[in-house]
Amino acid sequence: MVTFPGSLDDRDALRAVRLAGAEPVPLWHGEKWLSDVQAVVLPGGFSYGDYLRCGAIARFSPAMDSIVDGARQGMPVLGICNGFQVLCEAHLLPGALIRNRSQKFICRDQAVRIENAGTAWTADYEDGQQLVIPLKNAEGCYVADERTLDELEGSGRVVARYLDGNPNGSLRDIAGICNAEGNVVGLMPHPEHATDPLVGPGTDGLPFFSSVLRALVGAA
Amino acid sequence: MSRPAVDTVEVAATSPSQSQPFKELGLNAEEYQRIKDILDRRPTSSELAMYSVMWSEHCSYKSSKVHLRQFGDKVPAEAKDILLVGMGENAGVVDVGHGLAVTFKIESHNHPSYVEPYQGAATGVGGIVRDILTMGARPVAVQDALRFGPANAPDTARVLPGVVAGIGGYGNCLGLPNVGGEISFDPSYLGNPLVNALCVGVLPADGIKLAKADGPGSHVVLFGARTGGDGIGGASVLASASFEAKGEKKRPAVQVGDPFAEKVLIECCLEIFAADLVTGIQDLGAAGLSCATTELAAAGTGGMDVDLDLAPLRDETLTPEEILMSESQERMMAVVTPENLEKFLEVCAKWEVTATVIGTVTDTGRLVMRWHGETIVDVPPRTLAHEGPVYERPVRRPYDQDALNGEHGNGLPRPKSGEQLRATALKLISSANLADKSWVTDQYDRYVLGNTVLAQPEDSGMIRLTDRALDGSGEADLGVAVSVDGNGRYTRLDPYAGAQLALAEAYRNVATTGARPLAVTNCLNFGSPEDPAVMWQFAEAVRGLADGCQQLGVPVTGGNVSFYNQTGSTPILPTPVIGVLGVIDDVSRRTPMALRGDGAQLYLLGDTRDEFGGSEWANVVHGFLGGRPPKVDLTREKLLADVLINASRDGLIDAAHDLSDGGLFVAVAEGCLRGEVGVRLVVPEGLDPFVFLFSESAGRAIVAVPRTEEVRFTDMCTARGLPATRIGVLDILESAIEVQGQFRLPLSELRTAWAATLPDLFG
Numbered sequence: 001m002v003t004f005p006g007s008l009d010d011r012d013a014l015r016a017v018r019l020a021g022a023e024p025v026p027l028w029h030g031e032k033w034l035s036d037v038q039a040v041v042l043p044g045g046f047s048y049g050d051y052l053r054c055g056a057i058a059r060f061s062p063a064m065d066s067i068v069d070g071a072r073q074g075m076p077v078l079g080i081c082n083g084f085q086v087l088c089e090a091h092l093l094p095g096a097l098i099r100n101r102s103q104k105f106i107c108r109d110q111a112v113r114i115e116n117a118g119t120a121w122t123a124d125y126e127d128g129q130q131l132v133i134p135l136k137n138a139e140g141c142y143v144a145d146e147r148t149l150d151e152l153e154g155s156g157r158v159v160a161r162y163l164d165g166n167p168n169g170s171l172r173d174i175a176g177i178c179n180a181e182g183n184v185v186g187l188m189p190h191p192e193h194a195t196d197p198l199v200g201p202g203t204d205g206l207p208f209f210s211s212v213l214r215a216l217v218g219a220a
Numbered sequence: 221m222s223r224p225a226v227d228t229v230e231v232a233a234t235s236p237s238q239s240q241p242f243k244e245l246g247l248n249a250e251e252y253q254r255i256k257d258i259l260d261r262r263p264t265s266s267e268l269a270m271y272s273v274m275w276s277e278h279c280s281y282k283s284s285k286v287h288l289r290q291f292g293d294k295v296p297a298e299a300k301d302i303l304l305v306g307m308g309e310n311a312g313v314v315d316v317g318h319g320l321a322v323t324f325k326i327e328s329h330n331h332p333s334y335v336e337p338y339q340g341a342a343t344g345v346g347g348i349v350r351d352i353l354t355m356g357a358r359p360v361a362v363q364d365a366l367r368f369g370p371a372n373a374p375d376t377a378r379v380l381p382g383v384v385a386g387i388g389g390y391g392n393c394l395g396l397p398n399v400g401g402e403i404s405f406d407p408s409y410l411g412n413p414l415v416n417a418l419c420v421g422v423l424p425a426d427g428i429k430l431a432k433a434d435g436p437g438s439h440v441v442l443f444g445a446r447t448g449g450d451g452i453g454g455a456s457v458l459a460s461a462s463f464e465a466k467g468e469k470k471r472p473a474v475q476v477g478d479p480f481a482e483k484v485l486i487e488c489c490l491e492i493f494a495a496d497l498v499t500g501i502q503d504l505g506a507a508g509l510s511c512a513t514t515e516l517a518a519a520g521t522g523g524m525d526v527d528l529d530l531a532p533l534r535d536e537t538l539t540p541e542e543i544l545m546s547e548s549q550e551r552m553m554a555v556v557t558p559e560n561l562e563k564f565l566e567v568c569a570k571w572e573v574t575a576t577v578i579g580t581v582t583d584t585g586r587l588v589m590r591w592h593g594e595t596i597v598d599v600p601p602r603t604l605a606h607e608g609p610v611y612e613r614p615v616r617r618p619y620d621q622d623a624l625n626g627e628h629g630n631g632l633p634r635p636k637s638g639e640q641l642r643a644t645a646l647k648l649i650s651s652a653n654l655a656d657k658s659w660v661t662d663q664y665d666r667y668v669l670g671n672t673v674l675a676q677p678e679d680s681g682m683i684r685l686t687d688r689a690l691d692g693s694g695e696a697d698l699g700v701a702v703s704v705d706g707n708g709r710y711t712r713l714d715p716y717a718g719a720q721l722a723l724a725e726a727y728r729n730v731a732t733t734g735a736r737p738l739a740v741t742n743c744l745n746f747g748s749p750e751d752p753a754v755m756w757q758f759a760e761a762v763r764g765l766a767d768g769c770q771q772l773g774v775p776v777t778g779g780n781v782s783f784y785n786q787t788g789s790t791p792i793l794p795t796p797v798i799g800v801l802g803v804i805d806d807v808s809r810r811t812p813m814a815l816r817g818d819g820a821q822l823y824l825l826g827d828t829r830d831e832f833g834g835s836e837w838a839n840v841v842h843g844f845l846g847g848r849p850p851k852v853d854l855t856r857e858k859l860l861a862d863v864l865i866n867a868s869r870d871g872l873i874d875a876a877h878d879l880s881d882g883g884l885f886v887a888v889a890e891g892c893l894r895g896e897v898g899v900r901l902v903v904p905e906g907l908d909p910f911v912f913l914f915s916e917s918a919g920r921a922i923v924a925v926p927r928t929e930e931v932r933f934t935d936m937c938t939a940r941g942l943p944a945t946r947i948g949v950l951d952i953l954e955s956a957i958e959v960q961g962q963f964r965l966p967l968s969e970l971r972t973a974w975a976a977t978l979p980d981l982f983g
Contacts (some may be wrong), residue, residue: 005484005571008395012670015690030570044668046393049480105388105663136665138392193667198697198808199684200667 001041002067004029004058004086008045009192013080016192017041020209029061039076039120039212040067042083044136044190054097054139055085064090076120076212077184081137084176084186093177093186094152095144100137101169109201110135110189111163112175116156119182120215124207131204133194135167135175140188142170142177152177159185226540227265228594236262245272251609258603266589266596269541270604273507274514277783280608283749284781287759290766291776299775302738305428310351310503311421312777313428314739316803318698320685321425323355326365326418326704326743326799328782333415336474337382341415342390343451343477346549348419349394350503353486354552356429356493357421360669361683362391364401364417365704365743365797369410371652371981376405379413381982386477387417388663393479394486397672398664399681401704404653408708411787416743416780416797420702422685429493431502433520433555433581438499440516440524441561443568443575444485444551447509448534451475451547481550488571489552497564500555510544510604512553513579517587518605520555526579526589528596540591555581615759616752624713627846629838634910641909642963644841645885646973648914651840654882655977673699673807677890679729679878680800684807696806701735703800706745707881708793709834710849715757716764719796720852723768724918725880726800731861732878732921734811734868735802740769742779742798747791749783757794758783765796771854774800804868811868813877814895815888815924815950820874822899822948824884825860825937826920828912835916836882856919856942863942864921872925872933879920884947885913887922888957893971898954904945909962924950
């Protein structure tokens with residue numbers, strides 16, 4: 001779990017990892033080395049105040065070098081919200097996230113459908129499974145050129161799609177995508193806020209974290 | 221570039237008759253003379269700037285002090301058990317057990333939010349968050365109480381979206397969940413909206429930080445953002461004088477916020493606190509450096525030497541007077557012992573926060589500031605911070621008060637038939653004050669930090685403080701609940717009762733969610749204190765609030781007074797906004813407002829009387845304000861709260877919702893829409909259907925009781941002497957509110973009417 005200056009949902013993601021049964025390790029953006037972590041979550045927030053462009057500065061953090069290398073070698077990486085923006089800026093995922101079509105920040109419990117239960121982060125779901133998890137962003141509108149979008153669709157790399165109304169204008173209702181290998185996933189809604197029914201809409205988000213744990217334990 | 225010669229202490233001593241712009245800075249002739257008496261010479265221009273901001277109404281409470289003393293004089297006996305820090309510090313602190321303490325406070329940013337809605341509201345959030353941080357606490361939640369002119373007024377379309385975007389833009393980026401508040405509309409706020417922001421923080425009970433500069437030889441460190449030219453004179457000019465069509469000229473006086481800088485500052489401070497690296501700390505809010513240096517020095521050893529040349533600037537052309545008055549945001553001042561300085565600066569460097577030693581604590585009893593090698597300030601700090609002018613302003617009951625109370629409105633035509641009652645219900649639920657507020661609240665992050673148990677539109681916001689899933693303690697999770705409430709119309713009709721009704725509503729809201737009310741903060745928004753009629757409203761409201769807090773056993777821990785809320789000579793409705801904080805031992809026992817449970821019985825707790833003075837019905841349907849507000853019965857409020865808290869703890873109820881604006885129908889509708897359940901209501905024997913549905917009698921709540929607990933619940937109410945009347949049954953198959961023998965209103969029709977209002981108005 002990497003904390004950048006301006007990361008906000010870092011503690012929540014640490015808690016979610018713990019609730020899923022794994023050992024969360026806080027990482028500081030200024031540290032180059034990942035020590036022995038086996039998967040990385042880039043949390044939501046406003047890293048570097050979203051100055052310049054969301055995620056544009058965070059991608060140059062020292063920690064990102066090792067994360068990019070690790071991701072290319074198959075280490076599972078999940079970017080949530082601002083983390084998704086960082087992954088796009090770091091070119092681990094294609095496309096970009098721009099301002100919501102409404103021009104307003106939006107916070108709501110969002111219905112989504114899992115489109116690909118084959119990634120490192122979604123294996124505990126089933127294809128087509130419907131979830132409700134909180135969405136909260138000002139710049140969550142996913143865009144890419146038509147060819148990229150067709151390619152993502154064709155290769156099953158759209159991981160999740162919005163249901164019951166597109167909240168931010170994302171092309172093809174895209175809520176999350178993955179890289180070709182399926183180890184790097186970017187997601188706009190916040191599964192870490194749907195892991196404890198007391199403080200969120202339910203537990204629909206927990207399998208994101210248990211999936212990766214199972215993948216790692218299975219592989220070990 | 222040539223600069224005007226600097227006015228030094230030496231120059232001031234030799235030019236006693238030089239004229240000075242004290243009037244323009246908001247000081248009167250007597251105040252100016254007093255400064256000369258204190259210093260035994262004329263003040264330098266820097267000193268004059270400092271006195272003008274520190275003696276402004278906003279910083280000195282000169283008109284309100286004599287009244288606010290009552291909060292101390294009438295402090296309830298319960299206070300000594302829980303109060304760790306009372307009024308006078310940046311925020312009060314209460315003990316909540318488990319080694320934890322909670323601090324909370326509400327503050328206004330009304331005038332800046334009118335001039336520059338986005339930045340005014342944003343920096344309002346930033347300021348109150350720094351107050352909480354300064355106590356040594358991690359800020360954990362915010363709320364805001366907002367009031368605007370008529371919802372359909374063109375200027376409201378300018379102010380409201382800007383204020384909401386500013387609160388969201390700053391709070392979201394800071395990572396603080398926004399868990400509640402209120403929004404209402406009235407023509408009196410058209411040229412003077414109210415933006416009151418509340419923040420809650422949590423800290424170890426033994427980790428309280430205070431604003432004092434102790435220990436001669438300690439360093440005075442300024443850290444955070446650089447000082448710029450924004451917000452100069454904000455405190456004295458904007459917060460303390462009314463607008464007279466001068467709005468444009470004051471534009472640059474509104475501060476500009478940078479939430480990212482504040483977020484980093486928060487994390488930096490918390491790391492500094494955890495390592496115990498400061499002896500005193502103060503945030504730079506109203507009156508900036510002037511306030512921080514004088515308050516720290518006045519509360520500590522008594523003296524401080526400051527080299528103003530060392531203050532990092534955004535704009536090198538600023539004069540010392542401007543540096544002293546600047547209200548640039550995201551700045552803090554700490555007192556650090558020499559042995560801790562290196563570690564302190566290391567933490568700042570880690571967070572890339574600029575930190576500069578600008579002075580030293582002394583025991584001279586003087587605050588001395590130098591600029592370019594010359595002394596420009598040499599003052600006794602207490603005379604600025606604590607010994608400002610105090611006024612006993614004239615007080616006079618408004619000439620129209622009797623007429624207002626006499627116009628009881630009993631003759632206003634009331635709906636009689638079921639058809640008319642149904643139309644009234646729809647009209648009320650779709651009125652701007654009662655309609656769905658999610659257009660606003662969906663722009664705020666309520667989830668961040670992962671501890672939000674309840675958020676708007678629930679009766680109170682609730683935050684989990686301990687998490688057994690993480691700490692492995694096996695103990696129930698402790699939480700706090702907060703609610704803010706106010707009602708300008710009630711207060712206009714009777715300020716004493718109006719303040720108590722606001723207090724009672726916030727108190728009731730906290731209890732409705734299952735938390736035990738502990739402490740009170742207040743934001744007192746009034747017109748000009750120089751108007752004796754306004755001063756009467758203020759005096760009565762404070763007296764009512766102090767008496768009410770004493771009776772309910774909840775101490776006032778701090779707050780804020782905002783005067784000069786008026787346009788021309790017309791003041792706003794007197795609007796005390798009251799925040800109540802409560803504690804709940806086990807957050808999993810909280811009571812939500814969503815009506816649920818098929819077949820659950822709906823009970824009305826409390827007495828319903830024919831009370832429509834100041835009501836939403838009179839306001840929305842007839843545009844009428846007159847008569848008397850609902851009767852206040854604080855003994856009943858206490859009893860009701862006890863029953864709600866016990867019922868929550870013992871699991872006797874599935875849901876509860878307080879009755880306030882719009883009366884029972886509105887509360888039932890909100891509960892049904894939230895729970896997506898229908899209800900069949902029966903008008904109790906002997907009660908007129910109109911009074912049953914729309915009266916605003918205080919001290920009431922509705923609760924949903926599962927059939928299995930009905931006997932235990934009603935026995936408890938009977939034993940304690942709380943009237944509990946069965947008024948209906950929940951039915952998940954019947955998606956409508958049916959008032960037997962009167963009308964039926966499908967939830968879909970209700971939801972459409974309720975949800976469309978704000979989006980239709982604001983896009």
